[in-house]
Amino acid sequence: MNRDSSKWLVTLSVTFGTLMGAIDSSIVNVAMPQLRSAVGATVQEITWTTTGFALATVMVMPLTAFLGRLFGQKRVYLACLGLFVVGSFLCGLAWNLPSLVLFRALQGFGAGALQPTEQAILRQTFPPKEQGMAMALFSMAVMVGPAIGPTLGGYIVDNFHWSWIFFINVPVGILGFFMVARFVREPEDVLIANRLEGEKQRENLDWQGILLLCVGLAALQYLLEEGQTNDWFESAEIVVCALVAGICLVAFVIRELTAVAPVVNLRLFKDPIFASGTVLSALMFSILMASMFLLPMFMQELLGFTATQSGLALMPRTLLMLAIMPIIGRVYTRFPPQLFISVGLAITGLGVYQMSHFNLDTGTHNIIAAILMQGLGFSMMLVPLSTVALSRIPRHRLPDATGLNSLLRQIGGSIGLAMFATLLSRYGTQATAALSVHLTPTRPEVMERLAQLRGGFMARGMDFTAAQETALRMLSGLTARQGLVLAFDKLFLLAALLFLLVLPLVLFLKAPPRSDGPHETPHIDVEI
Structure with a gap:
């Protein structure tokens, strides 16, 4: 063969x-x-x-x-x-x-x-x-x-x-x-x-390194997974996890270096190409995963999509990535990786910015237009980042490097999800409270809307008191729903700004000299 x-x-x-x-x-x-x-x-x-x-x-x-x-x-x-x-x-x-x-x-x-x-x-x-x-x-x-x-x-x-x-x-x-x-x-x-x-x-x-690593990472991941549910540092359980994670991971670093x-092999971070590529990848992955997490929630909770419908609506992004990534991989060596990443960041940021204008009347075609731009941007970012980070790692050290690269990317994604889930709850509460201030009986439009709802319920056989109470509850629910729309839009805008703020960090990305040599990965001077 x-x-x-x-x-x-x-x-x-x-x-x-x-x-x-x-x-x-x-x-x-x-x-x-x-x-x-x-x-x-x-x-x-x-x-x-x-x-x-x-x-x-x-x-x-x-x-x-x-x-x-x-x-x-x-x-x-x-x-x-x-x-x-x-x-x-x-x-x-x-x-x-x-x-x-x-x-x-x-x-x-x-x-x-x-x-x-x-x-x-x-x-x-x-x-x-x-x-x-x-x-x-x-x-x-x-x-x-x-x-x-x-x-x-x-x-x-x-x-x-x-x-x-x-x-x-x-x-x-x-x-x-x-x-x-x-x-x-x-x-x-x-x-x-x-x-x-x-x-x-x-x-x-x-054995000490294995124990410190497992305990530290387990505590950190638990903190990120359950922090929002337990109201973060208001919970003694989360505080203990944070302390355990901090102490164990610091001790782990000291142990591994001695x-x-x-x-x-933490000494791989002495190589500036691996260090800059891995850190930048983790940072961008945290924003990327957060933005990918928000859109299906928006479609299912506010637009009434089923899980299957929301998945099908997101499928064009996946198909575009399947088509574009091999092309990026083929032409990767012809241009500086910083160019691909910068353009990818800008395109992704623009696609996420389009989502900050979504509302309850947003249709599938609006969603597809925004996510196609994201798919193109993702493809242009991920391939160069994965390639650059490992470009100067010796072949026998690749499992060490890929393990660290995957770990930081995973933790970055978990941090992004945890932060945006927390902000969604907070922004939703704030927006709903701000809208509720305007629901006063002195506003004619509020009384008109309430009368319409009450009339509809009375037409279905309710008496005046029951119809009034139901109409008030529905008006409150509509307000909360609109507040959640504003929260999603605010987070989409924040994600778009974060993508743009990462752009200057691309300047710190070290790129290796191009090589078309034999089937060997260049050696770097890393202590073992």
């Missing part, structure tokens, strides 16, 4: 796992009512199905390279894919809330290593001049998964049993497992380097 056909088989093989993991991060959201009914959980309790998955995922991501050196990169990928498939199957059989949360955590432990391992494998498989294409393929899996998850989940829930949102992973995962086993080969230089470092790790196993064989 020639190299050209081999690299595409490798790409197809490892993409199955990443795509399923990305889909599962969002597919469960649309099935919450069915899951609550099936396991007898409250609204608050059922959120643990997503929290458990997220906690497990972030704990595994930075440990991917450590596990790869101990057991082999390919074996770790296969083991995690197998764990994800088993967890998916068990989720479909869950009989109560604890079992569902436990099996979702198993899924998360499996999914956590899939994304960084695929990124490393693709970087090791494609030659330097095609690294942009490799990262375009990776970015497609990372972004398309959460985009199609709600649509796929809505269709399954509407037409089949809820358990099939989990069972569908089983045949796809098994196919991916056998394809990886058959077509993926670890490069000889990577195997030798991992074998040598694996022996060093076994002799100096960094350990003989650190479990996570």
Whole structure:
């Protein structure tokens, strides 16, 4: 088999796992009512199905390279894919809330290593001049998964049993497992380097680093997932999580910089290209995920879309990204990456700004026009960022770098979601209160609207008192609804401004010299 056909088989093989993991991060959201009914959980309790998955995922991501050196990169990928498939199957059989949360955590432990391992494998498989294409393929899996998850989940829930949102992973995962086993080969230089470092790790196993990392990340992710629900630092539980996360993560950094064989190689941040690319990627991902989170909520809560309808309305953005990302990957080497990122930021910001003018009369065509611009902007940003950040990392260090890159991107997205969810609640309350001030009996338009509502209810058989009370409640509900529209618009405007404010930071992005040399990644002087 020639190299050209081999690299595409490798790409197809490892993409199955990443795509399923990305889909599962969002597919469960649309099935919450069915899951609550099936396991007898409250609204608050059922959120643990997503929290458990997220906690497990972030704990595994930075440990991917450590596990790869101990057991082999390919074996770790296969083991995690197998764990994800088993967890998916068990989720479909869950009989109560604890079992569902436990099996979702198993899924998360499996999914956590899939994304960084695929990124490393693709970087090791494609030659330097095609690294942009490799990262375009990776970015497609990372972004398309959460985009199609709600649509796929809505269709399954509407037409089949809820358990099939989990069972569908089983045949796809098994196919991916056998394809990886058959077509993926670890490069000889990577195997030798991992074998040598694996022996060093076994002799100096960094148990302290593993413990500090897991506890610190679990506390941080829990804080971000549950902070809004628990009113942030008004809750003693959240305060404790913040203290534990801060202490453990600071101690973890100190430990990793002094350990003989650190479990996570933080010294990679000494490379300015990796550091600037990773930090900028995390920052932009936080704004990007927040803006993607708001629009489906707006459509479902205010425009009356079902989960399936909102997913279908967002599908043009996904299709455009599928078409544009490979093109960006192919022409990536012809222009400076800062140019792609800057133009992408501006286009995305403009698309989000258009959403700040949405109202209750907004139609699907208005939504599609705005999200198509975002899809083009996303494509122009994500491919160069993923490519630049890893451009000077030695091949045997790619799992370390991709684990850190994926982790910071995940945490950035969680921070963005937490901030915007909190602001949505706060802005909605403020806007509703401001509108309610104008609902006085002295205003003729208020009395006219109230009389219309009361007359409508009386025409349906209500007496005057009942019709008056119902009309007042409806007027209050309409006010709250309009206040929520104003809150969404304010947040869309804020997201657009944040995209533009990130633009100057692109100047700090270090870019490597272009190379069309042999199939090797340049070496950087990073202590081990």
